[in-house]
Amino acid sequence: MSRIITTAVYHLGTVMHRHRTVIQTIQWCVVAIYLFLLIVPSFLPLPPRQEHILGNLVLFAQFVFWGIWWPFVILSMLFIGRIWCGVFCPEGALAEFTSRTVGRNKSIPRWLKWRGWPTVAFILTTLYGQLISVYDYAEAALLILGGSTLAAMAIGFFFGKGTRVWCRYLCPVNGVFNLLSRLAPISFKTDQEKWAHYCGGRQENPNCPPMINIHQLHGVNACHMCARCAGFRDAVALKPRSVMEEVVVYGEDKNASPWETRLLLFGMIGVAIGAFTWTVSPWFVTFKQAIAEWLVDHNIFWPLDPTAPWWVLTNHPANNDSFNWVDGFCVASYILGSGLLFGTFLTLMLWAIASLMRSQTLFHHLAQAFLPLAAAGLFLGLTATTVKLLMYDGITFWWLPYARAFILALTALWSLYLAARILQRTPASLIRKYLGFFLFAVSCVPIVYAWWLMFWGW
Ligand code: SF4
Incomplete structure (x- = not known):
């Protein structure tokens, strides 16, 4: 049984790697749906009291964003790690696209790498969201989510070449996803032995969006599970693991922030x-x-x-x-x-x-x-x-x-x-x-x- 699971998970990683075009198509579809549901309802009138979710776009968008998207993205971190970030997230896709196509490729300044940003950003966004009732009003959602998306694209425009600097250092939920995905039962891992003894010739380094040192990969906390590195040097693969492993075994980090x-x-x-x-x-x-x-x-x-x-x-x-x-x-x-x-x-x-x-x-x-x-x-x-x-x-x-x-x-x-x-x-x-x-x-x-x-x- 465990061998079947290992093989299935391994193949999931390689299939994702081989079908980048499918993943990119999914990403652009999510971007289109996201922008539509974010922008259009904010120009529509408030829904009358007796309206239903399926009969009113404002209510439907509210339900999609706050009733489905956020709770189930949180849940997905526990089951499939950060696949949301690597495959579905519209903000990450737009930030990376901006960086790759028109980005200025400036080096990332020290202030931007400050490890406290995810904490500060999460607390301030949560607080501001409550103050302007983000769950209840489309304009408030447009301001917070749209503002965050624009900021992600602006950071992509200035820094990094085809990477996701925003997602790695500034995204208000990056820290939350980083922590929750430690409980996921699958992760990309690098086999150090295979890496060291690889003799298949020179391979170009995969473009890792969150700029991770793939050689040291042993968990999903910063990895977006985009699968671009799957099979690299025959050493990187998606693998099942115990839901305790990352916290119990790798959690004792002497340099933990x-x-x-x-x-x-x-x-x-x-x-x-x-x-x-x-x-x-x-x-x-x-x-x-x-x-x-x-x-x-x-x-x-x-x-x-x-x-x-x-x-x-x-x-x-x-x-x-x-x-x-x-x-x-x-x-x-x-x-x-x-x-x-x-x-x-x-x-x-x-x-x-x-x-x-x-x-x-x-x-x-x-x-x-x-x-x-x-x-x-x-x-x-x-x-x-x-x-x-x-x-x-x-x-x-x-x-x-x-x-x-x-x-x-x-x-x-x-x-x-x-x-x-x-x-x-x-x-x-x-x-x-x-x-x-x-x-x-x-x-x-x-x-x-x-x-x-x-x-x-x-
Ligand atoms: S290490 Fe980087 S390239 Fe590999 S799956 Fe994770 S995010 Fe993608």
């Missing part, structure tokens, strides 16, 4: 919880009321008027949906506060475990054990929009609470199992390992509790 851990703890867990829960949180309402009452008591009324334009704060009076300055302040404080609270708590817990185990590398290594729980949060949070839109269309999901509980329980167990495997590899005594595991399990509780509050508690 602290930014990846910050993105995971503060962004993908903390900020994501804040961004998905503020609309249902009674704490948010209490916070907002307290500020509003204080302002009224002090005769300060201007922050209570929705005077900001829609591209600063949601402002759609026709839909009876406008944020005043207090709303904007509370949304930003809640989301960033949640990021800070969860991030700090998890950082302290990991730091305590690493100190207990007397290991300097354990902090970043063990942090990756939170990946399944972080993935579940992103998927469940994003599919809340999918469910909301389908419910407006009259579709009901009696099984939804069970499915959500199952996903949360499964990923919590997966996280615990990863933590156990990582702790097992440390040279610490058994007692310390058990204590470390206990502390890790305690760290998972607030994350699960936050999602429980969102879906059941509130």
